[in-house]
Amino acid sequence: EIVLTQSPGTLSLSPGERATLSCRASQSVSTYYLAWYQQKPGQAPRLLIYSASSRAAGIPDRFSGSGSGTDFTLTISRLEPEDFAVYFCQQYGSSPLTFGGGTKVEIK
Amino acid sequence: QVQLQQSGPGLVKPSQTLSLTCTVSGGSISSGSYYWNWIRQPAGKGLEWIGRVYSNGNAEYNPSLRSRVTISVDTSKNEFSLKLTSVTAADTAVYYCARRGDLWGQGTLVTVSS
Numbered sequence: 001e002i003v004l005t006q007s008p009g010t011l012s013l014s015p016g017e018r019a020t021l022s023c024r025a026s027q028s029v030s031t032y033y034l035a036w037y038q039q040k041p042g043q044a045p046r047l048l049i050y051s052a053s054s055r056a057a058g059i060p061d062r063f064s065g066s067g068s069g070t071d072f073t074l075t076i077s078r079l080e081p082e083d084f085a086v087y088f089c090q091q092y093g094s095s096p097l098t099f100g101g102g103t104k105v106e107i108k
Numbered sequence: 109q110v111q112l113q114q115s116g117p118g119l120v121k122p123s124q125t126l127s128l129t130c131t132v133s134g135g136s137i138s139s140g141s142y143y144w145n146w147i148r149q150p151a152g153k154g155l156e157w158i159g160r161v162y163s164n165g166n167a168e169y170n171p172s173l174r175s176r177v178t179i180s181v182d183t184s185k186n187e188f189s190l191k192l193t194s195v196t197a198a199d200t201a202v203y204y205c206a207r208r209g210d211l212w213g214q215g216t217l218v219t220v221s222s
Contacts (some may be wrong), residue, residue, distance in 0.1 A: 001171075035209050044204055044212035045155065056210060088155055090209065096170040097145075097157040 002027055002091050004100035012108040019076040021103045023089035028069050033093025036065055036074045039102075040085045048087075049074065079105070110135040112205050112213040120199075120220050126192040130205030130213050137186045138163040142208055146179060146190045148201040156201075161188055195220045 003026040013019055023034070034052040037045035047056040049065035052072060062077040076083055084107050089100040116128035130144070137144065146158040159169035161179045169177050173192070181188040192199060200220045205213040 037209065044206075044215050045209075046212075047210045050209065090155075092209065095168050096172075097160070099155040099157065101154050 001096055002029060002094050002098050004089055004091060004098055006087075006089060006100035006103050008103060009101075010104045010106060012106050013079055014108045015079050015081055017079050019074075019079055019083070019105055021074040021076075021087055021105075023067075023072040023074070023100050025070040025072075025091060029072075029091045030093040031068050033091055034065075034067070034072050035090045035092060036063075037088045037090065038083075038085050039088065045088060076105075110207070110211060112207065112211060114203070114205055114213040114216045116216055116218075118217055118219060120195055120218060121222050122196055122220055123194055126190070126195050126199065126203075126218055126220075128190045128203055128205070128216055128218070129187050130189070131185070131187040132207075133186070136183075137181065137188065138183050144179075144181065144188045145204075145206045145208070147204045147206060148199075149204070150201045158190065158192075158203075197221070 005024045007022045031052045036049040038048050039045045048059050048063050053065045064075045066073050086102045086104045088102045111133050113131045120126045143160045143162050145160045149155050159179045161167040161181045167179045176193045178191045197220050202215045202217050204215050
């Protein structure tokens with residue numbers, strides 16, 4: 001099983017700042033099979049990024065994904081008020097599919 | 109557009125079987141190279157993948173739940189289902205169905221309690 005470790009656990013930032021979220025895998029993940037999700041309270045997760053760097057439909061270009069192998073990054077270039085949420089990474093190339101523990105982006 | 113609608117009881121007694129269904133509307137469950145997931149999330153915690161099924165009926169499960177889980181698909185009804193047997197309080201969570209990761213159901217809070 002591939003274990004995904006996200007850091008930091010919580011990120012305290014102000015609107016307009018840049019957010020950098022990390023996802024580290026216990027073994028190599030095929031670049032095509034790493035996704036990022038955003039989740040707000042009481043809502044289902046929303047797909048932001050798939051294949052490590054491809055934005056899902058309707059996702060603003062302030063969200064970008066990068067990385068390969070065991071180290072992946074989600075960057076939000078300038079935080080908007082609606083971006084304060086919890087973010088999860090997921091690998092879906094190896095069964096069982098696994099999620100990281102999440103990073104909460106909160107308003108400073 | 110394609111939507112996923114979950115149905116099933118929100119309260120299950122310990123040792124009984126949790127059963128949920130996810131109905132696909134606006135498109136065929138058999139179209140495209142999709143797989144159909146069940147995922148759960150205990151309150152205040154992270155996401156746990158339960159398993160997935162393809163439209164041909166092939167299913168894969170999380171080893172941590174494999175002995176208790178069955179995921180099946182009914183293409184004639186355009187739906188797929190989850191059965192989790194011998195539930196305990198540890199199975200209390202919001203359960204989601206999802207098409208790959210791009211489309212999610214609304215979530216169902218399932219509480220295991222007598």
